[in-house]
Amino acid sequence: MTSPKGASPIASNNPERLALVLASESPRRKALLASVGIFPDAIVPAHLDESVLQGESPRVYALRVATGKANAVSWNERPALILAADTVVACGRRILPKAENGEEVRHCLELLSGRSHQVITAVTVRKPDSPVISRVASTRVSFARLSLQAVVSYAKSGEGIGKAGGYAIQGAAEAFVRQINGSYSNIVGLPLFHTLNLLKGCGYPILW
Secondary structure, three states: OOOOOOOOHHHOOOOOOOEEEEOOOOHHHHHHHHHOOOOOOEEOOOOOOOOOOOOOOHHHHHHHHHHHHHHHOOOOOOOEEEEEEEEEEEEOOEEOOEOOOHHHHHHHHHHHOOOEEEEEEEEEEEOOOOOOEEEEEEEEEEEOOOOHHHHHHHHHHOOOOOOEOOOOOOOHHHHHEEEEEOOHHHHHOOOHHHHHHHHHHOOOOOOO
16 A cells, blocks of 8 residues: 555555554544544544433543444454544533534524533544554534524535534634533544544554
8 A cells, every 4th residue: 555645654555563453444533544644544434323222421422433443344454553533522411413414503503502512522543463453532512603504504504414513613614612521622523632642552653
């Protein structure tokens, strides 16, 4: 596998280090890793049932799904680290969906309007012949009170479709955010501080 143009030496398919496999097809997670000079050797998305279990808390759910993703990915090319993550948006113990259409986006924004919510991401790394290790990041996000026009316009834009909680903070929805307490990259989909420390702990070379 060739490295992306302009990639750092970490990105090369170096036989002296473990390969890095990203168990996600999220372009946001890939871009966040690239921003700190990390380019996975392969992207192998995991496909599993992400239904919420009855009585499951947001934190427990995120950890279960991230661990499931890491364990679901098979990689036989050479020894590798499997990196997986799952991000949820929660109001109290209520987990908001990944909006499938404009109506769900609108419903999520109406619920979040004028309130604070938690964005929780579980990051999991599976090392060869070792149990998975995980970290959880939580960021509190406070939304301004949204007008009906803002909610309708954003829902029609399509930006929130496929996003946890029905919005993408790296897009137009940043205008809705009154305050953030915690990691910004966590809200985008991958808390970089936690991720880099997990990879370092597994012996993966990090520039920072």
